[in-house]
Amino acid sequence: MTQDEMKKAAGWAALQYVKQGTIVGVGTGSTVNHFIDALATMKDDIEGAVSSSEASTKKLIELGIEVFDLNSVDLIDVYVDGADEINDRMDMIKGGGAALTREKIVAAVAKKFICIVDNTKQVPILGDFPLPVEVIPMARSYVARELVKLGGDPVYRQGVVTDNGNVILDVYNMQILDPKVMETKINAIVGVVTNGLFANRGADVLLVGTPDGVNTITL
Numbered sequence: 001m002t003q004d005e006m007k008k009a010a011g012w013a014a015l016q017y018v019k020q021g022t023i024v025g026v027g028t029g030s031t032v033n034h035f036i037d038a039l040a041t042m043k044d045d046i047e048g049a050v051s052s053s054e055a056s057t058k059k060l061i062e063l064g065i066e067v068f069d070l071n072s073v074d075l076i077d078v079y080v081d082g083a084d085e086i087n088d089r090m091d092m093i094k095g096g097g098a099a100l101t102r103e104k105i106v107a108a109v110a111k112k113f114i115c116i117v118d119n120t121k122q123v124p125i126l127g128d129f130p131l132p133v134e135v136i137p138m139a140r141s142y143v144a145r146e147l148v149k150l151g152g153d154p155v156y157r158q159g160v161v162t163d164n165g166n167v168i169l170d171v172y173n174m175q176i177l178d179p180k181v182m183e184t185k186i187n188a189i190v191g192v193v194t195n196g197l198f199a200n201r202g203a204d205v206l207l208v209g210t211p212d213g214v215n216t217i218t219l
């Protein structure tokens with residue numbers, strides 16, 4: 001089975017968590033694209049979606065799913081998104097697709113976070129995947145120096161501008177033993193919009209695509 005087939009299996013498995021008549025939070029990435037394909041089969045049964053990126057918005061609209069502005073929505077029942085790494089506490093690194101800030105905002109509003117991954121994303125300790133940090137452009141060098149003080153090696157993601165007009169620093173060589181503390185520390189650096197650690201608000205349900213089917217994990 002290919003990695004993409006495992007992503008697809010996880011994406012389609014998330015459909016069982018979508019309730020009729022609700023607004024669904026939709027993440028970003030290749031695994032979520034499979035979920036959006038699945039969601040399109042229910043488009044007449046849901047009210048619509050709130051999207052975490054321009055890319056997901058485009059795909060949702062193309063498939064006939066109404067996309068609402070988050071400011072016009074009080075409640076999101078489930079938020080479905082992928083991850084770059086996830087540990088057994090359901091803490092994640094996200095932001096490989098540079099959509100981390102909007103993802104974190106939509107996730108904060110949702111009652112339940114359903115994480116969909118293939119089995120290569122499960123790790124014992126977060127940090128092999130470089131941690132994305134969204135930064136206000138004029139603060140880039142200052143934030144990079146502060147990230148070095150925290151033990152990381154930040155690298156400017158050349159040529160990438162986020163949907164919010166900011167830049168991304170990818171932080172290499174971090175062994176993140178306490179994701180909640182590290183998330184809070186990095187977010188406290190002036191000029192950081194947010195970082196890709198999703199630990200203070202982790203996943204509630206993890207759906208892992210494997211060659212033997214989809215495993216469901218809850219804490």
Ligand SMILES: O=C(CO)[C@H](O)[C@H](O)COP(=O)(O)O
Pocket residue numbers: 027028029030031032081082083084093094095096097098099100103
């Ligand atoms: O956080 C993300 C985008 O910002 C994605 O969820 C993450 O990068 C996983 O992507 P994929 O499903 O393509 O492997």
